[in-house]
Structure formats: C-alpha cells, structure tokens
Amino acid sequence: MRIAAALALLLAPLLAGSEELVPTIPPGYVPGADDDEKGLWVEMEDYERRLQRSALRVRDSELNAYVHDVMCRVAQDYCADVRVYVMRNPQFNASMGPNGVSQVWTGLLLRVSSEDELAAVLGHELAHYTQLHSLERMRRISNAMSIGSFFDLGLAVLGVAVPVGQMTAVANATAFSRDNEREADLLGVKFMAEAGYDPNAAASVWRMIIEEEERAVVKRQKPGLFTMTHPASEERVANLEDYVANHLGDVGQERRVSNRHIDILELYYPMLMEDQIDTNRYGRTEAMLERHRELGVDDSLVNFFLGEMYRQRGEEGDMARAEQAYKLSTTGAFPLPAAHHQLGYVYMKRGENDAAKENFEKYLEMEPESDERAMIEFYLEDL
Numbered sequence: 001m002r003i004a005a006a007l008a009l010l011l012a013p014l015l016a017g018s019e020e021l022v023p024t025i026p027p028g029y030v031p032g033a034d035d036d037e038k039g040l041w042v043e044m045e046d047y048e049r050r051l052q053r054s055a056l057r058v059r060d061s062e063l064n065a066y067v068h069d070v071m072c073r074v075a076q077d078y079c080a081d082v083r084v085y086v087m088r089n090p091q092f093n094a095s096m097g098p099n100g101v102s103q104v105w106t107g108l109l110l111r112v113s114s115e116d117e118l119a120a121v122l123g124h125e126l127a128h129y130t131q132l133h134s135l136e137r138m139r140r141i142s143n144a145m146s147i148g149s150f151f152d153l154g155l156a157v158l159g160v161a162v163p164v165g166q167m168t169a170v171a172n173a174t175a176f177s178r179d180n181e182r183e184a185d186l187l188g189v190k191f192m193a194e195a196g197y198d199p200n201a202a203a204s205v206w207r208m209i210i211e212e213e214e215r216a217v218v219k220r221q222k223p224g225l226f227t228m229t230h231p232a233s234e235e236r237v238a239n240l241e242d243y244v245a246n247h248l249g250d251v252g253q254e255r256r257v258s259n260r261h262i263d264i265l266e267l268y269y270p271m272l273m274e275d276q277i278d279t280n281r282y283g284r285t286e287a288m289l290e291r292h293r294e295l296g297v298d299d300s301l302v303n304f305f306l307g308e309m310y311r312q313r314g315e316e317g318d319m320a321r322a323e324q325a326y327k328l329s330t331t332g333a334f335p336l337p338a339a340h341h342q343l344g345y346v347y348m349k350r351g352e353n354d355a356a357k358e359n360f361e362k363y364l365e366m367e368p369e370s371d372e373r374a375m376i377e378f379y380l381e382d383l
C-alpha cells in the first residue's frame with residue numbers, strides 16, 4: 001500500500017504535466033507588430049538569408065526532399081510555418097529558431113538509424129518552437145550578443161572553426177532549461193506518434209547519443225554541440241520510455257516499416273562520411289561504421305570508408321588494415337572504383353608494381369572520365 005501510494009505521488013507530476021501537453025502557439029502564428037518578438041523575427045530572417053547563401057548548405061534535391069517530408073509529416077498543421085535547411089557539418093545537431101527556421105546537420109543524418117529516429121529529433125525541435133522555448137532562448141542570447149555573432153560562433157554558418165572553449169561557453173549560455181527539455185521530449189514524441197512514426201525511436205536516439213559519448217570519453221574527445229546543449233542521460237531515456245508506455249502504448253505496434261533512411265544514406269554516403277572521417281575522431285567514426293554495417297548499409301561503402309579511416313589514422317598496422325578493407329570493398333555487390341584507386345596507391349608506395357598496375361587499370365576502366373586520368377596514366381608508364 002505504502003509503495004503504491006509513494007509511486008502514485010511520484011507519477012502525479014508526470015501525468016498532470018502530460019495532460020497539458022498541447023502546443024502553446026497555433027499554426028500560422030506570427031508575432032504582433034509592436035511586440036519585441038517581432039524584432040527577433042526580423043533578425044532571424046536576416047540570418048535565414050545567410051543560411052540560404054551559405055556554402056555549407058546542402059542543395060541536393062533528394063536529400064532535401066526527404067528531410068522536408070519527414071519534417072512536414074511531424075509538423076502537420078505547422079508544416080507551412082517551418083523551413084528546414086540541411087547544413088554540411090559532421091556534428092550531430094538540429095535546431096529550430098523562434099520563427100520556424102530550422103537546421104539539420106549532416107552529422108545527424110549519419111547517426112540516426114531510421115526515418116523514425118529522424119522524426120523523433122525533429123519532433124523535439126518542433127516542440128521547442130511551439131512552446132516558445134526557442135523565443136525565450138533567443139531573447140536571452142540577444143541580451144548578450146547580436147544574433148548574427150551568436151550563429152557565427154555556435155553554428156559555424158560560414159565554416160569558421162570555433163575553439164572548443166568558446167563553443168562550450170556559447171553552448172552553456174544557450175542551453176534550454178531542464179523543464180524545457182523535458183517538455184520538448186514529451187511533446188515531441190507525441191507529435192511524431194500522431195504523425196504515424198514509432199515513438200519508441202525517441203528513447204533510442206538518446207541511447208545512441210549516450211553510447212557515442214561514452215566511447216568519446218574513453219578517447220578523451222570533447223562532446224559535440226548538441227550534447228553540450230542537450231545533456232543525454234539515463235533519466236531522460238527512462239522518462240521517455242515511461243511516457244511512451246503510459247500514454248502512447250497503443251501506438252507503435254503497426255508502424256510503417258520504411259527503409260528510406262538507409263537508401264538516402266547510401267546515396268549520399270561519400271559526402272557524409274568524408275566529412276566525418278576528416279574530424280579525425282576515430283573512435284566515433286569506427287562505431288558509426290559498425291552501426292551502419294548492422295543497419296544494412298552496403299558493405300562496399302562501409303568497407304571503403306573503414307579503409308579511409310585506417311589510412312588517415314596511420315597507426316602501426318593501419319596500412320595493412322586499410323588494404324584489407326579496400327580489398328573487401330572491391331569484392332562486394334557494388335564494388336567502388338575509389339577502392340581500386342586507393343589500392344593502386346597503396347601498392348605503388350610499397351613497390352608492388354603489378355598489383356598497383358592492375359588496380360589503377362581497373363579504376364580507369366570503371367571511371368573513364370576521372371579527373372586523375374592523366375596522372376594515373378603517367379604512373380602506369382613506370383609500373
């Protein structure tokens with residue numbers, strides 16, 4: 001009895017809170033003309049124009065169509081109020097400003113394992129927008145600095161490398177409160193479930209983040225921006241699981257099974273993975289590649305980038321590991337020409353001329369229009 005009563009007390013705030021889980025602003029919301037909020041919107045519009053022009057903006061139509069579609073499904077009646085920009089940055093991050101302008105970084109696309117997980121993150125960000133958390137945050141920021149300089153620092157719109165210390169300061173100053181985070185978690189999962197996505201995906205995103213950060217701590221690497229502003233914790237995962245089980249338990253049973261995320265991932269894999277490898281965060285990269293293999297990303301792609309990672313890491317024995325991975329990449333269902341290209345260089349350096357020749361020739365046969373044709377033909381003369 002006593003336990004049951006204590007449990008009821010413990011659950012009461014959660015249940016009471018969740019009954020009020022409704023969006024604060026209606027679809028089509030705009031601030032009043034003499035509201036201070038209006039000024040922030042004008043600044044945000046200026047920032048949005050910079051996003052549109054940014055060299056880091058990914059303009060590929062299929063990738064954009066996919067992200068827009070998931071966002072619109074989750075946003076439903078708010079679809080017309082939000083605009084999403086896919087930005088080339090290998091960190092895990094998504095955000096939505098007070099006027100509905102949002103960003104999805106390519107590092108997020110590399111990390112989520114399904115369309116449902118992407119929907120979970122977008123639902124969370126949408127909730128920050130509909131609950132005016134983003135507005136409150138922007139007010140705080142604008143008291144300290146101009147919005148433009150905030151984004152230069154924190155979001156690296158122009159590709160500026162920001163020192164980690166400065167990034168941490170910005171992240172701390174701009175983090176949402178715990179209550180805001182909790183509300184965004186629960187309303188976000190409600191949005192995605194209503195859109196027909198599996199609400200269990202929300203907890204799995206946070207679990208993935210926790211796992212990656214644990215690996216990173218081992219390697220003494222700094223956490224990414226999103227995890228600085230969104231502390232992932234077991235508590236957070238547990239709260240989400242409770243909420244889904246108690247309020248959305250009847251959904252998530254007969255979900256659409258979509259492989260769309262993996263198809264998109266494969267299509268843009270070279271661009272996404274090259275950026276990740278260039279971070280030199282080998283622990284994270286290796287974990288990511290392992291996960292992609294489990295998810296069913298084509299083996300030739302995974303093996304090729306495993307080879308790239310070893311080559312770049314350059315520890316003892318890594319060249320042999322790279323060679324092995326490139327070789328595997330050439331024997332899959334869809335062998336990558338680039339793997340032959342890399343093997344050609346590996347063997348040429350090692351003085352194994354026959355093997356170098358064979359791989360360079362194979363590469364040119366598969367990529368006759370290659371920019372490197374003249375150079376490789378020059379090498380071939382000496383092999």
Ligand SMILES: [Zn+2]
Pocket residue numbers: 124128176181184230
């Ligand atoms: Zn958040």
